[in-house]
Amino acid sequence: MIRLLLADDQALVRGALAALLGLEPDLEVVAEVGSGDEVLAAVERTTPDVVLLDVEMPGLDGISAAAQVHARFPRVRILMVTTFGRPGYLRRAIDAGADGFIVKDTPARELADAVRRVQLGLRVVDPALAAETLTAGTSPLTAREREVLAAAAGGATAAAIAARLHLSEGTVRNHLSAAIGKTGSRTRAEAVRAAERLGWL
Structure with a gap:
């Protein structure tokens, strides 16, 4: 058995x-x-x-x-x-x-x-x-980019994400910008949807 x-x-x-x-x-x-x-x-x-x-x-x-x-x-x-x-x-x-x-x-x-x-x-x-x-292919997102993008999934502001992840707002914006570029998206909402559809989050 x-x-x-x-x-x-x-x-x-x-x-x-x-x-x-x-x-x-x-x-x-x-x-x-x-x-x-x-x-x-x-x-x-x-x-x-x-x-x-x-x-x-x-x-x-x-x-x-x-x-x-x-x-x-x-x-x-x-x-x-x-x-x-x-x-x-x-x-x-x-x-x-x-x-x-x-x-x-x-x-x-x-x-x-x-x-x-x-x-x-x-x-x-x-x-x-x-x-x-x-x-x-493999996910192009770094672990930190994935973490920031996941935190942005609920529509949180850069300031809220920064406070939650203990990062500066500038760093959060940089990670979001990189994730948007790597997913071929125009906005962070699009980047979240693309990453979720591919199972990268």
């Missing part, structure tokens, strides 16, 4: 995944959690073979949770299963130690097969997303 842990903040989706995977004779769902903060403790408690993680969850996001699991339990396989098939997410998930990345509209049979392949140590990636990721 392949023991599975499911982490998804949407109870309905999590329940549906558990029911579908539970129909497979060689798969057993041993734990379900609703936030990234609960993943590490659940892995410790239930010793799954494969952890299925959503990307966007409250508290710790799925990519950060993947990094924690990979660091503490390197033999546990990680499969990202998400609605958000964005190139930057795929690249960041793989860098964090994920073994696979597929989208939630994958047919149940293919999802079960992806779990089996990941458990065998194979890399499983949604083919369309893999092609898009190669085309998009």
Whole structure:
């Protein structure tokens, strides 16, 4: 039996995944959690073979949770299963130690097969997303530019961002300007949207 842990903040989706995977004779769902903060403790408690993680969850996001699991339990396989098939997410998930990345509209049979392949140590990636990721390339944003752009996502002023990140307003404006240029945008709002669409934030 392949023991599975499911982490998804949407109870309905999590329940549906558990029911579908539970129909497979060689798969057993041993734990379900609703936030990234609960993943590490659940892995410790239930010793799954494969952890299925959503990307966007409250508290710790799925990519950060993947990094924690990979660091503490390197033999546990990680499969990202998400609605958000964005190139930057795929690249960041793989860098964090994920073994696979597929989208939630994958047919149940293919999802079960992806779990089996990941458990065998194979890399499983949604083919369309893999092609898009190669085309998009790596994120050109520095860690600080990404942080400033993420802080600007809610429409905060340069002064508010500066106070929050303990930077000068001039430094914030420089990072925003660089991010606007690197995303090929005209405004910071456009830069935020472009970076979010590509999974760079």
